[in-house]
Structures are given as C-alpha cells and as structure tokens.
Amino acid sequence: MALYNLNINGKTQQVDVDPNTPMLWVLRDHLDLVGTKFGCGIAQCGACTIHMDGNAMRSCQLPVSSVGDSKITTIEGLSESGDHPVQQAWMEHDVPQCGYCQAGQIMSAAALLAQNPNPSDTDIDNAMNGNLCRCGTYTRIKAAIKTASQNL
Amino acid sequence: MSNLNTNLDRRSFLKVSALAGGGMMLSFSWLAGCKPSTKEELLAMPKEWFELNNYIKIGENGAVTLYSPNPEFGSNVKTSMPMILAEELDTDWKNVFVEQADFYPERFDRQFTGGSQGIRQGWKPLRTAGATARAMLVAAAAQTWNVPASEITTSAGILEHKGSGKKAHYGEVASLAATLEVPEEVQLKDVNTFTIIGNSKRNVDGQKIVTGKPLFGIDHKVEGMKYAAIVHPPAFGMKLKSFDKSSVSGMPGVLDVFPINVFKEDYDRNFFDTTTFPEILAIVGNSTWEVMQAKKSLAVEWENAPETSFSMAGFGGRPSTQVKVPAGLENTVAHKARMAEYIQKNGTVVRRDGNPEEGFKKAAKVIERTYTVPFLAHNTMEPVNCFADVKGDKAVIYGPTQAPDFIRNTIASSLGMPKENVQINLARMGGGFGIRAYSHHMVEAALISQKIQAPVKMVYSREDDMTYGIYRPTYSATYRAALDENNNLLAFHVKAGGIPESPLHANRFPAGAIDNYLAESWDIPSNITIGAFRAPRSNFIAGAEQSFLDELAEAMGKDPIEFRLELLKRAETNPVGENNDYVPKRYASVLELVRDKSNWNSPQANVSRGVSAYFCHNSYVAEVVDTVIKDNQPVVEAVYAAVDCGIVVNPDAARNMGEGAIVDGLGNAFFGEMAFENGAPTKTNFDKYRMIRHKEAPKKIEVHFVDNGEDPTGLGEPLFPPVFAALANSLYKATGKRYYEQPFAPQLEMQNLKM
Numbered sequence: 001m002a003l004y005n006l007n008i009n010g011k012t013q014q015v016d017v018d019p020n021t022p023m024l025w026v027l028r029d030h031l032d033l034v035g036t037k038f039g040c041g042i043a044q045c046g047a048c049t050i051h052m053d054g055n056a057m058r059s060c061q062l063p064v065s066s067v068g069d070s071k072i073t074t075i076e077g078l079s080e081s082g083d084h085p086v087q088q089a090w091m092e093h094d095v096p097q098c099g100y101c102q103a104g105q106i107m108s109a110a111a112l113l114a115q116n117p118n119p120s121d122t123d124i125d126n127a128m129n130g131n132l133c134r135c136g137t138y139t140r141i142k143a144a145i146k147t148a149s150q151n152l
Numbered sequence: 153m154s155n156l157n158t159n160l161d162r163r164s165f166l167k168v169s170a171l172a173g174g175g176m177m178l179s180f181s182w183l184a185g186c187k188p189s190t191k192e193e194l195l196a197m198p199k200e201w202f203e204l205n206n207y208i209k210i211g212e213n214g215a216v217t218l219y220s221p222n223p224e225f226g227s228n229v230k231t232s233m234p235m236i237l238a239e240e241l242d243t244d245w246k247n248v249f250v251e252q253a254d255f256y257p258e259r260f261d262r263q264f265t266g267g268s269q270g271i272r273q274g275w276k277p278l279r280t281a282g283a284t285a286r287a288m289l290v291a292a293a294a295q296t297w298n299v300p301a302s303e304i305t306t307s308a309g310i311l312e313h314k315g316s317g318k319k320a321h322y323g324e325v326a327s328l329a330a331t332l333e334v335p336e337e338v339q340l341k342d343v344n345t346f347t348i349i350g351n352s353k354r355n356v357d358g359q360k361i362v363t364g365k366p367l368f369g370i371d372h373k374v375e376g377m378k379y380a381a382i383v384h385p386p387a388f389g390m391k392l393k394s395f396d397k398s399s400v401s402g403m404p405g406v407l408d409v410f411p412i413n414v415f416k417e418d419y420d421r422n423f424f425d426t427t428t429f430p431e432i433l434a435i436v437g438n439s440t441w442e443v444m445q446a447k448k449s450l451a452v453e454w455e456n457a458p459e460t461s462f463s464m465a466g467f468g469g470r471p472s473t474q475v476k477v478p479a480g481l482e483n484t485v486a487h488k489a490r491m492a493e494y495i496q497k498n499g500t501v502v503r504r505d506g507n508p509e510e511g512f513k514k515a516a517k518v519i520e521r522t523y524t525v526p527f528l529a530h531n532t533m534e535p536v537n538c539f540a541d542v543k544g545d546k547a548v549i550y551g552p553t554q555a556p557d558f559i560r561n562t563i564a565s566s567l568g569m570p571k572e573n574v575q576i577n578l579a580r581m582g583g584g585f586g587i588r589a590y591s592h593h594m595v596e597a598a599l600i601s602q603k604i605q606a607p608v609k610m611v612y613s614r615e616d617d618m619t620y621g622i623y624r625p626t627y628s629a630t631y632r633a634a635l636d637e638n639n640n641l642l643a644f645h646v647k648a649g650g651i652p653e654s655p656l657h658a659n660r661f662p663a664g665a666i667d668n669y670l671a672e673s674w675d676i677p678s679n680i681t682i683g684a685f686r687a688p689r690s691n692f693i694a695g696a697e698q699s700f701l702d703e704l705a706e707a708m709g710k711d712p713i714e715f716r717l718e719l720l721k722r723a724e725t726n727p728v729g730e731n732n733d734y735v736p737k738r739y740a741s742v743l744e745l746v747r748d749k750s751n752w753n754s755p756q757a758n759v760s761r762g763v764s765a766y767f768c769h770n771s772y773v774a775e776v777v778d779t780v781i782k783d784n785q786p787v788v789e790a791v792y793a794a795v796d797c798g799i800v801v802n803p804d805a806a807r808n809m810g811e812g813a814i815v816d817g818l819g820n821a822f823f824g825e826m827a828f829e830n831g832a833p834t835k836t837n838f839d840k841y842r843m844i845r846h847k848e849a850p851k852k853i854e855v856h857f858v859d860n861g862e863d864p865t866g867l868g869e870p871l872f873p874p875v876f877a878a879l880a881n882s883l884y885k886a887t888g889k890r891y892y893e894q895p896f897a898p899q900l901e902m903q904n905l906k907m
Binding site for chain 1: 225226227228352354355357358359361362363364365366367368370371373379404439440441442444531532533534535580581582583584585611613614804805808809811812813814815816819837838839843844845846847849850851852853
C-alpha cells in the first residue's frame with residue numbers, strides 16, 4: 001500500500017492503495033466517483049474513459065502509481081452543473097438507451113472536441129472507435145458530437 | 153372515449169399496509185427522483201404528498217410523482233410508462249417526477265421487462281391508474297365546489313368548472329381526493345385527444361446519465377460493504393473439485409474464500425432459473441481490485457461433471473419439464489457436424505398444409521438452401537453484478553434484473569426465508585437483451601452476504617460474464633421450394649433446429665400463403681446453457697426465411713417486395729390452413745411504407761439494396777439496407793425501417809430503440825460469434841469477441857411508424873430480426889454472393905474485402 005495525492009476534478013484527494021491499482025477502481029471504490037464505468041478491464045470498450053491532462057485515457061489500464069501530478073478529470077468533473085456542450089448535446093439528441101457506456105463516450109467526445117473543434121466524420125469515427133455501445137446509439141452519438149462542435 | 157371497468161385492475165389500487173419489508177419499500181426518496189429536463193420554471197418540492205393510488209402521488213402544490221413499475225434496461229420504459237399515466241391523469245409533464253418503483257407485486261402489475269411487452273401489457277393498467285386518479289381529483293373538486301363532477305373539465309393539471317368560474321390545480325384537492333373511494337368505472341381518453349402520448353419526451357434519467365450519477369447496481373455502496381468476486385468453472389461440463397484457500401490467504405484485502413450453491417437440494421426451479429454453474433467460488437475482500445487480483449492466484453481444481461437433470465417450471469403456467477444436462481466437453485466443430493447430420497434426417501412435423509410431397513415430386517426445379525448461425529453472447533456493457541444485505545431473516549437485494557418476480561422465489565428458497573422477507577430494489581440496468589431475466593447473480597450475492605453477515609457487492613469480471621453461458625443458441629434451417637416450368641410456386645418446406653432448441657415458428661409467414669407447406673423441427677441436447685436473446689428464435693429464423701424468399705423471388709423473376717405482397721394478398725384473401733400467426737394486411741402495410749420511404753422503385757447507381765420483413769412480438773417491421781463497396785470495404789450507407797407497433801408513446805425514444813436494434817443486428821450479422829473448444833468458450837473479452845463499433849455503424853438510419861391508432865405492441869425486439877436478411881440480400885447485390893452462414897465478415901474477407 002502507498003499514499004497518493006491525486007489531482008481529481010480540481011481537488012487534491014488522498015488514497016492509500018496498492019501502487020498497481022488501476023485508476024478505475026481508485027475512483028469507483030475509494031473515492032466514490034462511480035460515473036466512470038467498469039466494462040472490460042483490458043482497455044477494449046472505453047466505458048472507463050477519463051481525461052489525464054486533457055487526453056482521453058482508459059482508466060482500467062492506468063495504474064495509480066503512474067498518475068503523479070497529472071490532472072485527472074472524470075465525468076463528474078467535466079462541468080460544474082452538467083452543462084458542458086457535449087453533455088448538453090447528449091441531452092438534446094436524447095442519446096442514451098441503457099446509458100452505461102455514455103460517460104465514457106462523452107469523455108472521449110469531449111477530449112476530441114478540445115483538440116479538434118470541427119472534426120470530420122472520419123475524425124469522429126477514429127476518436128470514438130474505442131468506445132463500445134451495446135445498445136447501438138452510434139448514429140446519435142455522431143449527431144450529438146456535431147451539435148456540440150457548433151456550440152463550443 | 154371508452155369506459156373501463158376498474159375492477160379488473162383494482163388490486164393495484166388497493167392501499168397496501170406495510171408488509172414485512174415495508175420499511176424498505178419505495179426506499180428511494182423523491183429527492184432522488186428524476187425531473188424531466190426542461191428550461192421552463194418547475195414547481196418546487198411540495199411539503200406533503202397525497203397518494204391517489206400505487207402509481208400516483210400529488211403534492212399540495214400540484215407536483216406529481218409517478219412510479220415507473222418495470223425494470224429499465226434501456227428500452228425507455230422509465231419515461232414511456234409514466235407518460236401513459238400522465239396522459240390519463242391529464243397533468244402537465246413538466247411538473248412530473250418519475251421514480252423507479254421497487255419490486256412490489258402487491259402494488260404494481262407485472263414488473264417484468266422482456267418479450268417487448270412493457271408498453272403493450274402496461275397500456276390498460278397504466279391508463280386506468282391515470283384515469284382513476286383524475287376521476288378522484290374531479291370528484292374532490294365537485295365535492296368542494298358543490299357542483300356536478302360531470303361539469304368539471306381538466307387540462308394539464310388544472311380543474312375547471314366553467315359554470316361557476318371555479319378553477320384549482322390538482323394539489324389543492326389532492327388531500328381530499330386521496331380519501332375518496334376508488335371509482336368502479338372510469339372513462340379513458342379518446343386516443344385522438346392525447347397530448348403527452350405521441351409527443352417525444354426526453355429520457356427522465358438523461359441528466360443523471362450524462363453527469364455520471366449513480367444509477368446502476370454496480371454503482372451501489374453502503375457503509376461497511378464488502379466486495380466479492382467469483383470464480384466459475386472454465387468450461388461447460390465441468391464442476392468444482394477442490395480449492396486451496398491458502399493460495400490467496402494473506403493477499404492484501406482478501407477476507408475469505410468459500411463455495412456457494414445457488415440452489416438448495418430438491419429445489420424446483422422457476423422458468424428463469426437457468427444457471428450454468430450452480431456451484432461457484434466467492435472471494436470476499438475490501439475492494440474490487442483486490443478480490444479480482446485474488447481470482448488470478450486462487451488454486452482451484454475442476455473435474456468433469458456427470459449428466460444431471462432437474463425439474464423446471466414452464467413459462468406462463470405451462471407444466472414443469474424435466475431438463476437433462478448431458479455430460480461431456482463440447483466443441484463447435486462437433487456441433488456443426490451434428491447439425492449437418494440432423495439436416496439430412498426427418499424432423500418432427502409441426503405443420504403440414506395440402507400435399508407438399510406431391511408438389512416437390514411434380515417440380516421442374518427445386519431450390520434448397522441451408523442457413524446456419526453460431527451461439528451469441530449477450531455482452532451487456534454492465535457486467536453481472538449485485539448488491540445484497542442479508543441480516544437475520546431479512547434480505548435487501550439491489551441490482552440488475554428483468555424478472556424480479558421469478559428470482560425472488562429462488563432467493564427466498566436459497567436463503568431459507570419467506571419470500572415476503574426478500575426486498576428487491578430495481579437498479580437501472582446497463583443493458584439486458586434478455587439475459588438479465590436469468591438472475592442467479594442475485595442469489596449468489598445474497599448467499600455471500602448471508603455467509604459473511606455483511607452487505608456485499610459482487611462483480612463479475614468481463615471474462616466471467618462472457619463465459620458463464622445463457623447464450624443465444626446455434627441454429628440451422630433448410631428451406632426448399634418447388635417451382636413448375638413457369639416458375640409458379642408449387643410447394644414450400646422448412647426444416648429447422650438447433651442446439652439445444654429449435655427456432656421454428658411454423659405458423660408464421662409464409663405459412664398461410666402457400667397451398668402446399670411443410671414445417672419440421674429438430675433439436676440436439678447440450679450442456680451449454682441458453683436463454684432469451686433479443687427476439688429469441690426470430691433473431692435467426694427471420695434472417696433465414698427472408699434470405700430464402702429473396703432468392704426465391706429472384707428465381708421467379710419477381711421484385712422481392714412485390715413477391716412478398718403477392719403472398720400476403722393470398723394469405724389475406726384466401727388463407728391456407730389455420731392458426732396463421734399474423735395479420736397479412738398489417739404485414740403488407742410495413743412493406744408498402746418501407747418501399748415508399750426508401751424510394752425502392754428509384755434505385756441509386758452503385759448502391760446495393762436488400763429488403764426483409766418480419767412479424768414478432770405483436771409488431772410488423774420491414775427494413776431496407778443500402779450498402780456500397782468503398783475502398784474495397786462493404787459499408788452500410790443507410791437503413792430504412794417501417795414499423796407497425798400501433799400507437800407510439802414516445803416517438804423519438806422509439807426511433808432511438810429502433811436505430812439501436814438495427815445497429816445490433818448489423819453487428820451480430822457481420823461479427824457475432826461464440827465458439828467452444830473442450831467445453832470452454834473461445835472468446836472471453838472484447839479483444840476477441842468482435843462487436844460493432846462507431847466505424848461500422850450505418851451513416852443514416854430512418855425509422856418510420858405506421859400511424860393506425862391501434863393499441864401499442866412490441867418495439868424493443870421486432871426491429872432486430874429483419875436486419876440480418878436485409879443486410880445479406882443487400883450484400884448479395886453488392887458482391888454477387890449469397891450469405892448462408894453468420895457471421896458474414898469471415899466470408900467477406902475470403903472475397904478479399906476488408907472488414
């Protein structure tokens with residue numbers, strides 16, 4: 001076990017965990033930030049996507065010991081009151097069905113738009129291809145990203 | 153308007169005194185309720201709620217709480233079912249709070265999600281509940297104002313008596329209304345006057361989903377809760393022999409390891425009590441990561457399981473059957489060989505019209521094709537999990553389930569307590585697709601909690617989830633058609649089976665449209681467990697049948713839509729045989745609508761189109777898939793769907809569901825496959841089990857509904873089965889090759905196409 005001071009959603013949070021513990025479980029079990037979801041554990045589904053210094057990362061493959069001073073943002077910290085343009089666009093297009101993968105989808109989309117505010121269809125496909133949606137909301141996700149892109 | 157006698161549904165409205173689990177009932181406070189999102193000014197929280205019936209509470213300020221009875225797995229019932237209540241209550245949707253009801257059969261009808269029946273079977277009870285509450289509010293106003301109830305009108309939560317000019321919102325009379333007798337009979341609205349039903353409302357959980365609030369079973373946590381992982385046998389046909397606890401004792405955060413048995417000895421199983429591995433190992437500890445690490449280190453020995461058998465209740469009150477589970481380690485190569493044998497043998501005749509043998513004898517040409525599909529894993533995005541807190545003779549369970557009413561019996565039996573002591577609270581599910589009707593995980597979590605005497609959250613790894621079975625079965629169907637010299641259809645024969653069940657729906661189209669028709673069925677036992685998977689059986693047989701009809705239309709020189717319409721005309725005007733399980737006119741209407749919406753008669757150059765239509769879950773769907781070959785890769789450009797599911801409660805959400813079913817179908821058609829070697833699933837996670845992703849999704853999907861004012865029918869499943877053949881028929885146009893075996897991707901790759 002080891003002590004870590006993590007910068008999460010703009011606040012310093014201390015945890016005492018095994019250094020190999022993935023950030024996914026630090027967030028979910030130790031910090032009660034359960035918006036980040038467990039899907040596959042091997043970085044194949046994107047449900048656990050968070051931002052590390054603005055880049056989309058799969059938190060299930062990110063050991064807490066590798067985070068250091070990096071700024072971590074989770075779905076809970078993407079905006080103060082759920083009004084990030086991507087979140088708003090998701091509401092406007094009523095994207096979710098079961099909703100389980102959507103936090104990861106939103107985090108991937110927000111990271112894409114931060115780096116590329118006017119993505120093409122191919123840019124969207126490339127940035128989002130690591131995020132599975134079993135309900136099949138892909139066409140709505142693409143439409144919502146385009147709406148968000150206009151409202152940035 | 154129609155009058156509805158409330159006696160039929162009176163049970164739901166009776167006030168129920170606190171039960172054994174009463175303290176826990178409706179345990180999620182209204183603060184956790186979901187306000188439909190809107191920018192308009194909303195009512196504040198009332199100081200007091202008045203319960204008009206089990207579904208409806210009204211606050212003194214006019215705010216309304218509606219309980220959504222059914223478990224939500226993504227089909228929008230948590231929004232759509234309250235919309236039905238709100239419509240007949242005649243309230244303003246913006247003042248509505250929706251709460252997920254806990255499982256509470258004394259208060260709510262049919263808390264079951266499956267078979268696309270939520271809206272269809274909820275339609276009358278929910279309308280009646282809404283209308284009954286409205287009638288009680290009207291009666292209260294009539295009493296207060298001393299005017300006849302018949303002269304009071306309502307609109308958007310406001311009562312008005314025009315004669316006296318009196319007006320009040322529902323909250324002003326709610327306390328009186330709650331004390332009045334439930335009326336014997338209520339009047340339902342004319343469907344043409346609906347203001348909420350038919351007008352899209354956003355998902356009531358939308359805000360919570362996009363902000364990452366806890367909603368799912370896996371998100372649940374209480375003080376003092378422990379975490380559990382499980383270890384199940386690595387293969388079908390195997391069971392636990394022994395384990396060595398010392399292999400993990402001393403690992404950080406690991407508290408205990410022990411075996412659990414889902415069923416008590418001599419327990420008579422419910423219909424949904426399918427469990428591949430009744431005995432599994434539980435590892436309990438202080439965090440999910442720690443118990444998952446211990447999983448990898450735990451020393452376990454497995455052994456071959458003997459043949460077993462058990463009694464299982466039939467569905468919907470049908471008699472129990474004795475289910476035999478054969479011994480042995482099965483594999484996919486052997487499955488295929490056995491199915492090929494069965495195709496050659498006679499099956500059990502399920503339906504015969506006319507003289508099919510004579511038709512084949514007289515034929516100038518016989519077309520025969522065999523279609524095969526593999527097992528499929530459901531792969532819900534939220535892995536199996538469950539929270540349980542068993543203390544003394546009471547149990548609280550919180551987790552994903554489509555069928556709480558069934559699993560409560562099992563939990564109660566396994567824990568050794570009356571079922572009234574088992575409270576199941578319904579979590580939003582991260583997908584279901586059928587598999588969460590089989591809720592053995594709730595028993596497992598409960599047994600773990602009972603053993604450790606503490607609350608526990610059990611979580612399966614993705615590998616546990618993908619390999620525990622309850623798959624869509626593997627199926628095969630052989631279709632034959634006899635044609636005369638002039639390409640007239642003389643006879644039609646289908647012989648279908650699977651491991652371990654047959655997919656045949658012998659009384660569905662084209663039965664009823666062909667004079668000489670024969671349907672045979674076969675099945676091969678297996679120890680690989682199966683369960684409902686979005687449109688069970690239909691999800692294969694539709695693809696086979698509609699691919700064959702496409703080939704038949706081509707052989708007969710007919711347009712594929714025109715050919716189907718001719719058959720449907722025959723079934724409508726002069727049906728063959730009895731018990732035909734579809735209404736030809738409604739079937740034809742979706743083909744006509746999709747022909748219109750897809751501009752079928754004005755095809756575009758370089759776009760390859762395929763069509764398919766199917767009836768299941770009381771609804772009719774026709775679909776057209778457009779593919780193009782782009783950079784040597786098949787790309788689905790567009791999908792058009794025409795749906796007759798009667799009145800559509802929440803149109804935008806209904807379109808979303810339809811789009812999802814289409815994407816699901818395309819994904820499983822291209823990639824879906826589970827295989828076995830020595831009894832073990834060959835795919836254990838998403839690195840090997842290919843799922844459809846963003847890049848492969850269609851560029852455009854249009855879902856159109858037939859507007860016929862009929863009572864609602866199923867929606868979650870019916871758009872799924874037709875996709876397979878619409879895609880296959882489209883790919884045939886694009887590549888010149890017919891696709892008889894799913895998944896299609898390996899065959900397309902063999903044609904040097906990129907997938």
